[in-house]
Amino acid sequence: MRSTLPAFNEVWQRQFRSSVLNQIQCFPAESTFLIGCSGGMDSMLLLHLMSYLSPEKIRVIYIDHQLQSISADWGQFVSEQCAVLHVPCIVEAVDVQQGNLEHQARNARYQAYAKHLKPNEILVLAHHQQDQAETLMLRLLSGAGVHGLAAMKQVDVREQFTIWRPLLDISREQICQWAIQLGVQNIEDPTNLDTHYDRAWCRHELWPVLQNRYPQMQQALSRTSYLMQDAEDILLEVLQQDLALCGSVTEIDLKKLFQLSNARQRQLLSAWMKGQDTYRPSFEMVERLLHEVIGSKSDAQAALHWNQYYYVRYQQKLFRLSAAEYLAEKSQSNSFEQTICVALGQKVEMLSGDYLAETAKMGLSAALLGKELNLVMRQGGEKIHLYGRVGAWPLKKAIQEAQIFPWQRYRIQILSIDNVMLGVFTPKGFWLAQSEYCEVGGWQPKLIS
Structure with missing residues (x-):
């Protein structure tokens, strides 16, 4: 590990080194790191800092979403910077599906990450404190609950892989200062200024207004996300107990569900519908499940379709069926x-x-x-x-x-x-x-x- 960072303020150097080293200790000793790098200032700074702290344990991946004509050039820029630092680099082009562009681009990006991650390799992303605060605000405006307001975790252990965000407590201002001191080069994505996108609108339109009134807003929102993470952990313990009582991944015993309070019923159904997906259903979708399916007459053939699954009631149980299973009857001829x-x-x-x-x-x-x-x-x-x-x-x-x-x-x-x-x-x-x-x-x- 190198002891100094060129032209890097000693105070900031000690702050970053001590913070990152404390975080690294939570990973197994054999862990290596795959840095998701877009070529922007945040991820390029992270690349430089990690190349000094753990040069032998890192790789870089650039995801080309192919949404802009210049995106391949950005991948070339990242590759060249990695070559200077003697860091292996992967450039992966992905196809972004139709729909909400930000959501679909994120899905494509994480699928590519999962494809390239090795066993014992941690995905490292450059999200910082302002990203965290913006995420919380956007989710609040979308009507998110505790799970959404918990926003991003510094160490996020998922089923497929683990994400580490070492800059999550670092302000955007500090990152800019460090990048200038180190002479870090980066690209500028014009879509970051396009307020047609929610996050760019939040950053350039909403953020200045709120920060003018509440100068400590960024730190306050970041603190709220950590409080919500505590609440989510407690809620998860209750959910696991309720799910063990009420059923399994594919079915829910309604008699046991009705023994719970209304709030616990909604939370259990929301988490159960989410399954292994990234996001929970909306509040309205859970209410529809309660009223249109669970609350339907016992002889009704009510079904609710959400996120490629069908939810149906049979007698005193609620079932989660794949679209293929639920629709198979309609494609089968009874004259066979x-x-x-x-x-x-x-x-x-x-x-x-x-x-x-x-x-x-x-x-x-x-x-x-x-x-x-x-x-x-x-x-x-x-x-x-x-x-x-x-x-x-x-x-x-x-x-x-x-x-x-x-x-x-x-x-x-x-x-x-x-x-x-x-x-x-x-x-x-x-x-x-x-x-x-x-x-x-x-x-x-x-x-x-």
């Missing part, structure tokens, strides 16, 4: 018919899963093995005489009794021969029907996956 031949030990692929034909105490006649058997979709109105039960009863009633979810019922198929029902393939296994083809020591399809 086919014939199958079955052999012992043979795997048979059905809509409800994979089955293996095995011998059983009571099953279908061996004479049916190798014969063409008819397979049709459930149409509705069918009756079944289940083996071991008295009399025939509606197949619909058997499905309801077995608690097969409505969105899974399109996978039910009826097996027959010469208009004699042999059984039914369901998501919960094969149901043997009473018929002249039942015999002791026969065979049955067994659900294996």
Whole structure:
């Protein structure tokens, strides 16, 4: 580690070194660092400082969003600066999806980070105190709760990777002073001055007005974010307890949910809907889930679509379904018919899963093995005489009794021969029907996956 930074004020040097070294101690000794560098003043200063503190442990990545014609030149600039400092550099071009430009650019950027991060490598970003205060203000104006107002953490441990923001307590003014003292070169992104974007508007229009009235606003907002982080940690402990009580990632027991206060219900549903995504749903979306789905009549087929998932109620449970699972029924024709031949030990692929034909105490006649058997979709109105039960009863009633979810019922198929029902393939296994083809020591399809 180098002991001095050229032309760098000793007071600021001691302040930065002591702060960063204290933060580094929270990481394992074998950790290395990938610096996200845009070429702007903040990230270029961070690059220079980290190159003096830990030159052998750092790499740099520049994300080219390809939103401006000059963005490739900025990547070249970052690469050249890294070469001077003998720091490895990655330039990654990404495609930004349609939609909110700032949000989609952020998504593309973090996907690229995740792609290049190595095991035990920490992502280092140059967010500073004013960035933190602006983030809190923008989230407050969007109606965010505790989670949003917690803003950015100095050390943010996520499922995919960990983010470290060593400059988060450093003011923009200090960063400018350090950059001048060190002679740090940087590029200027014109969109940082375009008040069409929320953050640029906040920085150039809203910020001066508020700071003129409240000179210590930046420090106060930064302090608020730390208080909100404490509140979020406490809330997370309660949420984990409530989720363990009420259900899992895919379902919520409504009887247990209703045992909680209204506030805890809303917080639990908000966190549950968020799942592994970056952002929680809006307050209005949670209210819609409470009133349109959870509060719907028990026989209603209400569903709420949010962020590629469908939320549906069945009896006293709330389910989170992927779009593919929920919409599969609508793409399946109920007039589908086919014939199958079955052999012992043979795997048979059905809509409800994979089955293996095995011998059983009571099953279908061996004479049916190798014969063409008819397979049709459930149409509705069918009756079944289940083996071991008295009399025939509606197949619909058997499905309801077995608690097969409505969105899974399109996978039910009826097996027959010469208009004699042999059984039914369901998501919960094969149901043997009473018929002249039942015999002791026969065979049955067994659900294996």
